[in-house]
Amino acid sequence: MRSNLVGSAAEFRRRKGRVPDAFLRNARSPAPPQPPIFRSRFQGELLARVLLGPEREITMLDLAVMLRSDLGSVMREVESLADAGVVALRRTLAGRVVVRDTSSPLYEPLAQLIMLTFGPATVVADVFGRLPAVRELHLFGPWAKRYEGTQGDPPGDVEVLVIGDLGPETAFDAAQQASARLGLPVHPVVRTLAQWQDDNDPFLREIRASPLIQVTPLHTH
Numbered sequence: 001m002r003s004n005l006v007g008s009a010a011e012f013r014r015r016k017g018r019v020p021d022a023f024l025r026n027a028r029s030p031a032p033p034q035p036p037i038f039r040s041r042f043q044g045e046l047l048a049r050v051l052l053g054p055e056r057e058i059t060m061l062d063l064a065v066m067l068r069s070d071l072g073s074v075m076r077e078v079e080s081l082a083d084a085g086v087v088a089l090r091r092t093l094a095g096r097v098v099v100r101d102t103s104s105p106l107y108e109p110l111a112q113l114i115m116l117t118f119g120p121a122t123v124v125a126d127v128f129g130r131l132p133a134v135r136e137l138h139l140f141g142p143w144a145k146r147y148e149g150t151q152g153d154p155p156g157d158v159e160v161l162v163i164g165d166l167g168p169e170t171a172f173d174a175a176q177q178a179s180a181r182l183g184l185p186v187h188p189v190v191r192t193l194a195q196w197q198d199d200n201d202p203f204l205r206e207i208r209a210s211p212l213i214q215v216t217p218l219h220t221h
Contacts, residue, residue, distance in 0.1 A: 037113070042069065046077055048118040049183045050087055050100050051111045054156050057090065057097040066183055086110060111154075120158045120182060121147060121215050127178040128162060128188075129217025131170060135193055136163035137215040144211040158186045161207060163196045 038044040049066055050058065058066075064074045078098050081087045088101040101107060116122075120143050128137050139147065142155035158178070162171060168190065175186040195201065 037117070042067065042073070043077060043081075044114065044118040045181065046074070047081070047086070047110070047114050050098055051107070051114050052119055052182070053154050053184045055100060055102075055154070057092075057099050059095055059097050061095075063098065066180070115146070120178075120184070120186075121213060123178050123181050124158070124160050124186070125215045125217050127181070128160065128174050129215075131164070131166065131174060133166045133170070134162060134164040134217065136196070137161070137217060138163075138207075139213040139215060140207050140210060144213045147213045148211045150211075156184060158182065158184050160186060160188045161212075162188050162190045163193055164190070165192055166190050 038047075045067060046063065049063060060071060060074050060078065063069075063078070064071045067074065078087065078089065082089045082098075084106075085101065085104050086106055088099050089096050090099060100111075121139060124137060124139065128134050138144075138161040139159065140161055141157070141159035143158050146152075146155055160175070160178075171188045171190045175188045179186040189203075189207075191201075191204065196204065199205065
């Protein structure tokens with residue numbers, strides 16, 4: 001079955017020729033938050049649940065609950081991705097489960113693309129970036145190393161440094177939202193701007209000495 005991740009070559013050949021003016025206008029416009037590579041945000045978020053973080057088996061029902069979608073939509077999407085060789089399905093006593101197919105030549109490049117488009121940096125920017133009190137956002141720990149290109153087992157926890165006058169309950173709620181979207185625990189460390197600029201905190205010095213990825217909020221206050 002033809003993969004839904006890319007457009008049809010036959011369709012492209014039918015439409016090739018002069019580039020429409022409307023396409024040129026769109027190409028000159030600022031890029032959207034998510035590149036138009038995946039058929040839908042739903043497809044991208046489903047792949048993020050399967051391809052990011054520690055390797056795991058997920059039932060169709062669990063995926064539907066995680067993605068707040070109906071079971072039929074999840075089953076159709078997973079079957080399409082399995083036919084394309086992107087994920088694998090396995091039958092168990094609890095029903096069919098979906099797993100990442102690490103033997104597929106698509107796995108490594110696709111996992112990297114999913115990390116950059118639907119991964120922790122994107123979700124943290126979206127969720128925490130909505131909070132007016134947030135001044136800066138940084139990923140640190142294993143996921144920061146992964147974004148810098150360090151190889152190894154996919155990290156399990158997402159560690160976030162939040163700079164701003166943010167209460168613990170607000171930070172906790174945002175972390176829960178981000179965790180629900182990623183399917184990974186999100187641990188925020190909150191510091192005020194004055195605390196971040198103070199070099200006397202041993203914990204912050206340790207964070208600065210390690211890989212640190214600044215995240216740009218997707219929303220302006």
